[in-house]
Amino acid sequence: MTGGEALRALRDRWWILVAAGLLATFAAFVTVHLPWVEPRWRSSVLMQATGRLDYGNFLALEKELRPLAEQVLQLDIMREVDQNLHTDIAPETMLSHTRAEPVVDSDQIRIDVDDSDATRAEQISLAIADVYTQQHNAAEQGKLREERVILSTLDRPNQAILIWPQTAIIVPAAGLLGVLVAGMVVLVMMYLDDAIRSPADVQRYLDLPVLGAVPRFRIRAQRPAASTARLPEPESRSPTDMEAPTSAART
Numbered sequence: 001m002t003g004g005e006a007l008r009a010l011r012d013r014w015w016i017l018v019a020a021g022l023l024a025t026f027a028a029f030v031t032v033h034l035p036w037v038e039p040r041w042r043s044s045v046l047m048q049a050t051g052r053l054d055y056g057n058f059l060a061l062e063k064e065l066r067p068l069a070e071q072v073l074q075l076d077i078m079r080e081v082d083q084n085l086h087t088d089i090a091p092e093t094m095l096s097h098t099r100a101e102p103v104v105d106s107d108q109i110r111i112d113v114d115d116s117d118a119t120r121a122e123q124i125s126l127a128i129a130d131v132y133t134q135q136h137n138a139a140e141q142g143k144l145r146e147e148r149v150i151l152s153t154l155d156r157p158n159q160a161i162l163i164w165p166q167t168a169i170i171v172p173a174a175g176l177l178g179v180l181v182a183g184m185v186v187l188v189m190m191y192l193d194d195a196i197r198s199p200a201d202v203q204r205y206l207d208l209p210v211l212g213a214v215p216r217f218r219i220r221a222q223r224p225a226a227s228t229a230r231l232p233e234p235e236s237r238s239p240t241d242m243e244a245p246t247s248a249a250r251t
Contacts, residue, residue: 005190006187006190009186009187009190010183010186010187013186016182016186017179017182017183017186018179019182020178020179020181020182021175021176021178021179021182022175022178023178024174024175024177024178024179024181025171025172025174025175025178027174028170028171028173028174028175029167029171032165032167032170032171033167037165038116039116039162039164039165040114040115040116040162040163040164041114041115041116041117041118041121041160041161041162041163042112042113042114042121042160042161042163043112043113043115043118043121043122043124043125043158043159043160043161044110044111044112044113044125044158045110045111045113045125045126045128045129045153045154045156045158046103046108046109046110046111046153046154046156047108047109047110047111047129047132047133047151047152047153047154048107048108048151048152048153048154049064049065049068049107049108049109049149049150049151050107050149050150050152051140051147051148051149051150064149065102065103065104065107065109066102068102068109068136068149068151069100069101069102069109070100071132071136072098072100072109072111072128072132073095073098073099073100074095075091075092075095077128077131077132077135078091078092078094078095078098078128079091080131081094081124081127081128081131082094084127084131085123085124085127087120087123087124094124097113097114097115098111098112098113098114098124098128099111099112099113100112108154109151111125111128111129112125113125113128114163115160118160118162119160121160122158122159122160125158126153126158129153130153132151133151133152133153136149136151137150137151199213
């Protein structure tokens with residue numbers, strides 16, 4: 001099957017592609033709006049690290065920030081956050097919805113909290129940052145000044161953003177996927193179809209030259225004549241004309 005034949009097959013069956021795309025788009029739209037599809041909102045907070053990190057190189061910063069980020073993910077911190085906010089969320093669940101990663105190039109730690117409620121996600125992310133910075137800074141007071149690493153929560157917007165479901169991305173992607181799948185099915189069916197429909201198919205499947213082809217005729221119904229032809233009426237003769245031959249015969 002050549003490229004031209006494939007394009008011709010898709011063009012002849014364009015309605016199948018359109019129907020599949022519309023069906024997939026509708027199915028995706030309905031799916032993301034089902035009652036049991038829980039939305040996920042994400043709120044992010046940045047903590048700035050200052051102290052001996054200012055004098056280290058890139059590898060040293062990463063080595064220092066990674067353990068600090070991992071210390072954020074502790075059950076005791078989640079329990080204290082739950083006690084402060086009264087979220088009625090299990091600490092284990094809160095911990096599973098929280099991530100902490102170092103931002104080495106700016107000496108920062110980013111905390112991401114996912115929740116089904118946007119406002120609650122913003123409150124939890126700020127509470128986790130505040131609780132951890134207080135505990136960490138209190139533990140650093142016993143160290144020498146040049147060895148301390150002080151954390152502070154940056155005053156940045158932590159407005160939650162919707163990460164699931166992203167209807168504006170899922171619905172068009174589903175429609176495009178439906179068109180692609182329908183196109184593949186059409187091409188596969190055409191590839192498996194060995195029916196002979198053209199002289200090119202005869203040469204391809206039978207490897208024989210085409211000497212002639214019987215055209216396809218369609219019987220058309222005959223339309224009745226618009227008007228019936230009238231026969232010419234016989235000319236009327238006068239008595240004088242009828243007697244003239246008799247007189248000539250007598251003569």
